[in-house]
Structures are given as C-alpha cells and as structure tokens.
Amino acid sequence: MLYFTKWKAALVLLVCALGVIYAAPNFLPAGTLATESSYLPGKQINLGLDLRGGSHMLLEVDTDSVLRERYDALADAIRTELRQEQIRNRPREATANGAEITILRADDVEKAREIARTAEPNTELSGEGNNIVVTYNEVAYRELIDRAIAQSLEVVRRRVDELGTTEPSIQRQGENRIVVQVPGLDDPSRLRDILGRTAKMNFHLVNNEKTAADARATGLPPGTMILPSADEGDGIREYLIDRRIVVSGDNLVDSQPTFSDGRPVVSFRFDAAGGARFGDITSKNAGRGLAIVLDGEVISAPRINEPILGGNGIITGQFSVQEANDLSLLLRAGALPAPMQILEERSVGPGLGQDSVEAGEFAAVLGLVFVIAFMVISYGRFGVYADIALMMNLILVLAVMSVLQATLTLPGIAGIVLTVGMAVDANVLIFERIREERRNGRTIINAIDAGYRSAMSTILDANITTLIAALVLFSFGSGPIKGFAVTLAIGIITSMFSAIWLTRLLIAAWVKRSRPTELVI
C-alpha cells in the first residue's frame, strides 16, 4: 500500500501541477493577464458583488397588468362585433381573470356567446347566465407572459447598458422575475430610479371645457380622466385630460437631455408616422394644452402655440440635470410592457468590498499560519507533510474555482477558512491512527499502512455528510450563501485528494529515501 506505482505517483503530481497552473492567474495583477494568456490559462476567480461592489436587484414583472390590458382590448374587440350585431351589452371592470361582458337581453346570449367564442383563437369561453367570460388558454397565456418577460428583459438590458458599467448580468428567474446584477456601480440609487419606472409616455390633449376641480365637483365629461401632476411646483395639482392618446411614446426614436433658457429639458424625436401625427395634432389644436403623461402622471402640459412639423420637440418640467438625464435615458430605452416592482435590493459600495477582501485575506492567512504551526508542533515531520497538503489544497480550491468560474463571496472566504480547519482533519485522523498502531506494536511501515487504510472509511463518511449539507445549501441558498456552499463543497473534495493522496506520496517517498528506524509522531 505504501509503495506507489510510477503512474500513480505521476498522476498525483500532475494534478498538483495543473492546480498550480490554473490557480496562477489569480496571483497576477489584472493588467498582465492579457499578455500572459498565450501560455497560461487566463481565468481568474469571479468575485461576488459583495466583494467587488455593485448592485443586485430582484424585480417582479406585474404580469397581471399585462393580462388586464390584453383582456381589456379583447373585451373591446368583442363589444365592437356585438354592436354590429345590435346586441346590447355592458362592459365589466377589466381584470386579469378574463374579458368579461354582460349581455343585457337574455335572447341575445346564445348569439353573443358564439361571437365571443370566435373572436380570437386560443381562448376559452365561460360565464353563467348573462355574463360572458373569455380567457386565454394555457398556450396563449404562456406565450403572452413569455413575450412580456422577454420584452422587459430587453428594456432592462438597454437601460442598464446606458449606465455604462461592465458585465452587467440580466436574467429571468422563475415565471415572472428578473435578476439584475451590476458590478462596480457607484450610485445604486440611480439603478433603482431607472429600473423602478415603467416609462410609458403618451401625449394627450388637455380638456378645454372644464378644469380638473370643476370636473371633480360636477362630474367628468365623457372620454376624459383626471391625472395628478408629477410636480406641484407650478401650482397645478391635477389635470383633466382626454382619454384618447394622440401620440404614443412607442413612436419615439431618440431622446437627449439638453438645456433651454438655461434649464435642463429633454428633447425627443418621433419616427415618420409619429412625426406626422404630431404635426397634424399640433396644427389642429392651437391654443389647447398638450399633456405629456409619464406613468400616469402629467409631467407638463404646455400650450400649443404653433404647429410642430419636424417631428422634434422638447419636454420642459421641473427637472434637475440628473432627472433630465434619467428621463431621456428611459425614453431612449423604451417603455416596459408592464410595471415592475423591486422585491429585493442589495448594494455594496466599492470601498466596503475592498475592505472585506482585505480583511478576509488577512484572516485566512492568519488562520492558515496558526494551523500550519500547530500541525508541526503536534506531528513533527508528518505535520510538515500535512501542511504541504494543506497549501496544495488551497491552491486546488482556487484552481477549481477559476476553471468553473465559480463566484467567490464573503461567506465564501469563510468557507475557505473553514476548509483550512477541516482539511487537516483527514490527516489528523490518519496520523492519530498511525500513533495508535505504533503503540500497538506494529512496524513503522505496517503502522503507516494501517493508519491510512483504517482511516479511509471514516474520512469518507465524515466528508460525505458535510458535503450533503453543502449541497443542500447550494440548492436553497441565494447569492452569498451559494458562494459559501461552493467553496465548502470544493474544499471538501480537494481536501480528500490532498490529505490522502499527496501526504501518502510524500510519506512514501520519505520512507523509501531514508528507511527510518524510529517514527516520531
């Protein structure tokens, strides 16, 4: 057992060599990597956001609002057909549960159901009595949600790209969630601001019959609504505007922050169709107010003085420079198909990340020094071998993490430190066993042999149980905790190699070389 075949020894050394090669890039300054990459692997360990600084955000797309919008449109379409057939009906409040219509005359219900059934493919008809409910079937529902999420992802990506950071990661999670990770962000509140808004911008005409206050008192004229002002600085709190959208934000092709009369404003440009409509509306409605509505709030409602024919315009409002920048960014990137909520946000500034790395490194090195010293004190020459294995283990952990491109987090550093303590466990088990076997009177080689052999199943049992905990942590944990589970799991596996095979090789070589007559352990 103690004697290694040549190829076995070569294999152990090969694994060690590969470990050194793949771990090496982590010890080079980042700048030199590109030039060295011709003969060295260029992958460094991925630092988690908690170590490099950055923002993690979990967003939820309000898919109900997508459905509500679609069912609203579907109900409209059905009602148009019903009207053509002279079937009197009443709409019901739009919900995410289906397009609902009440038929007023019982005689019409049968015919109305037929119309509703064929209004759109992939729908199902239900409802009792005079009520008709049309819902999308599973296929159409899935497609609708998937499309909304895909669009949201695209818009989020465009918005984040505008921030100009490197390597943002934007991924769908589960049915209707999006995870955004942006490393190295100086100001996370900026990300919050630009992701928290739907940025649906539309132009509406301001109603010129009544003021909002009158309408509140005497009732809304048909086809109008009251919207709050985004900014109450100009004394107007609410606007009465026409429901009809005269030009939609979907027609925007560009938007830039600029200045007008020394105040920050946002300029915009329409595509051909939008420009034409805009020109048309502004020609016909001189003197009326044109409300610019963003996410249900009126940003401003300037009076139309003259036709605007070029398809260009500016939005004035009580903007700071930052707000003008953000608004133009949002308009450029486009509107989200549905509102999003921020469910979770974790941001770490660059300073803290750097401090954490330094503190973690220092603690890890200190812990390592303690353990190394203690092993030598306890087991002499054998302790030195265990220490070599321990260092090798650390190198292997770094190498495996670099190759797998696993993410190192702050708890991950703790995982490595914990592995340092536990990695020597295998050696402790073996060495204690060798001591016992010597006490029981075995010869040196016999004792070493028996030590490795008997300790083996114990080491396996002990490590597998810890590995189970690590794997469960990995599958249930999020972010930083996953990082901990990863380093712990990798550390356990590599430690079995280094503590068992490498130390055995070292001890075998020593026994062969110096033929010891006494075992000091």
Next chain:
Amino acid sequence: MKPLHLIPDDVNIPFLKFRKIFYIASLLMVLASVGLFFTKGLNFGIDFRGGILVEIKTNGPADINALRDNLGSLGLGDVSIQEFGEPDDVLIQLQRQDGDEEAQMAALAAVTNALGDDVTIRRSELVGPKVGGELKEAGFYSVVISLFLIMVYIWVRFEWQFAVASVAALLHDVLITIGFFVITGVQFDLATLAAVLTVAGYSINDTVVVFDRIREYLRKFRKMEIPDLLDLSINSTLSRTTMTSFTTLLALIALFVFGGEAIRGFTMALIFGIVIGTYSSICVASPLLIVLRLKRKIPEAEEGQEAGA
C-alpha cells in the same frame, strides 16, 4: 523534538459514568433553547423579516444620537442605529414598512435623502415582504432536508441506533445553537442560517468518527461490556476529536477577530456550534446508544477472526 500530544496517549476518562449528568445538562439546554425560541424568539434580520439595512461611513466618529433624531423624525417606525465595528461606521436598520414593496422603496429613498451627502453609503439592502417570506421558507426547508438526508446516509452506513443517535445529537446541536442566538440576540439572517447548517455537517462529522470506531471495536472486542466499549472508543478517538476541533477553531477565531464586522455573527455561530458539536459527539451521541439498546450482532462468517490484531 517530541511532538506535542494534546491528549495523553493513555487517556481513559470514564465518560459513560457521567452520562446521567450529560443527559440532564443537554436536556436542560435543549428545553431552554426551545422555550426561549417560542417566548423571546429569534432576532430575525431583514433577510427573513423584510426591511431595510443601510451601512454608512461618516466623516469622523459618528454622532449616533443626531442620526437617531434625524432618521426618527421620518416616521418610518422603529429605526435601529448602532456602531458597526468602527466609530465612524454605522449600521441603520428599519423594520418592514406597512404596505407592499413600493413602501419599502420609498422608505429607503427617504433614508438616503435624510442622510445627505456627508456620509458614504457602504452598503444598502432592501428585502420586500414577499422575498422575506420566501427566504424564511427556503431556509426552513434547507434545514429539514439536510437533516433528513444526513440521517438517511447514516442509516445506510450504520445500524439504525447509530442513525437515531447521530440525528438526536445533531438536533441537539442545532437547537442549542439557535438558543445561543436567542440568548445573545445576535441577528439571525441568511449567513447565520448557513452557519447553523455547517454546524450540522460538522457535528455529524465528529459523531461519525466516534461511531466508526465503535463499530470497529464491536467486531474486535467481543467480550467487552458495551459501556466499557463505548468508553474505549471515545477515548481512542478523543485525541483526534480535540485536535480537529482545535485547528478548526484556530482558523475560525482568526476569522472572527480579523474577518470584518460583516461576517462576525456568522463566525460566532460556527465557533459556538463547533464547541457544542464536539461536546455532543463525546458526551451525548455515544451514551445515547445505550439508551437505544445497541446490541452486538455476531455474523457467523466473522467468528473466526477474533481480535488478534
């Protein structure tokens, strides 16, 4: 130089003689932990409760009272403000705001506005009510599933008495570690939950080493009384048990002292858990085998290899 032997080679402590004391001590600790858990309760961090956390660095030592006045006037409910490691480092925590996720965002914005530009925001975390609930659930399941899988593994590898005893010891460690959190009021968040699970893995690791030895001696010393055999097994592995715990603790203490404030709760949980795990594998798990009436199975095939080695 003669290597240091932490535990003398001829150690022979009659652990089993004191087992009643250990049972009572352990039972008291477990009952106290469970009782405290249901009365005082854990100090859940924002990961599980939902809420807001902001870590700031001030210019010069922070004026905690001024900060408290400033943020307290925002009307955002309980604001906890404490020094975090350094005099110019402050941790601000807000309880979950009434309402949905929007309300949390608004509160975070209000806090960052109120803090102004004089301070550097080093870290900000916001967990909405939805995610907080989900994390709590996932955390609970991860503990239950780990314990279950570990028990299955031990069951496959050993007789059932070992599986039951090791899981009892494991629960003992997990419960007492949670009790430790209740008593100290150290915040319980995702990281500390990870620490508790690691304690579970470590504790079972320790127990398995002793059980392996018991199994070996059951085959080797056929005439020995079970209590004596258990004592012998514990004593023969005592050196290893203490060595490993000691080296792991060395590494963890370095991390506790120098690893920074952010993972202090986490390392504290690990340190406590390893101490309690070492105690339980020596003083609780093995004696429990007697309670569970561990018997010697004598397979006939092995009859011939009577302890000669």
